[in-house]
Amino acid sequence: MGASLTIQQQWELARVWYADRLSPDWRRRTPEEAEAVFTSMGLTGEFWQLTD
Amino acid sequence: MDPDKSVDAAVRVQVYRFFVDQGRPPVPAEIAETLHMDQAPVEDSLRRLAAEHVLVLAPGTPYIWMANPLSAIPTPFSVEAAGRTWFGNCIWDALGVVAMLGGTGTVRTWCPDCHDRLEVSVADGRPSVAEGVVHFAVPAAHWWDNIGFN
Numbered sequence: 001m002g003a004s005l006t007i008q009q010q011w012e013l014a015r016v017w018y019a020d021r022l023s024p025d026w027r028r029r030t031p032e033e034a035e036a037v038f039t040s041m042g043l044t045g046e047f048w049q050l051t052d
Numbered sequence: 053m054d055p056d057k058s059v060d061a062a063v064r065v066q067v068y069r070f071f072v073d074q075g076r077p078p079v080p081a082e083i084a085e086t087l088h089m090d091q092a093p094v095e096d097s098l099r100r101l102a103a104e105h106v107l108v109l110a111p112g113t114p115y116i117w118m119a120n121p122l123s124a125i126p127t128p129f130s131v132e133a134a135g136r137t138w139f140g141n142c143i144w145d146a147l148g149v150v151a152m153l154g155g156t157g158t159v160r161t162w163c164p165d166c167h168d169r170l171e172v173s174v175a176d177g178r179p180s181v182a183e184g185v186v187h188f189a190v191p192a193a194h195w196w197d198n199i200g201f202n
Binding site for chain 2: 002003004008009019022028038046047048
């Protein structure tokens, strides 16, 4: 039940997600963009799905 | 750009700049002073940002609870980075604090199962820990149903 990531995966996800948060150009990802990040890291399937 | 969007972008940047500089989020009066705005439109902006899940406000107030990955209140996820101690809202956010502040830092927490202390150090973007897993119980589509719990 649920999903598990290794520490390495969680670091990589955190890095992709937050490295540019201080930039004035940052904007929130759309559900499609967020799901694309998950997919690019091999996080697929119903648990990681944000779009229909 | 829509005027509200322009204001919101400026307010968001100021929240983060202040938080990183001072170690705590600003109150609306501090944002208003820096941006040469009245306090009411700053509070309106904070509420719009919260509605869009860009910031999280303490319920019923214009005060910042979370500027992800940063928590304004202590949590079990402490982070040492950039010469200061921070709190992340979860392990993802705690590592996100390290990433946001340059890629070097240490996250400390406790195992939610056995309550042992856990530590992950990151040096120039490389985590020290080879083992260990992070478990997500709530599917991604429902994370914002209760962001305080999740």
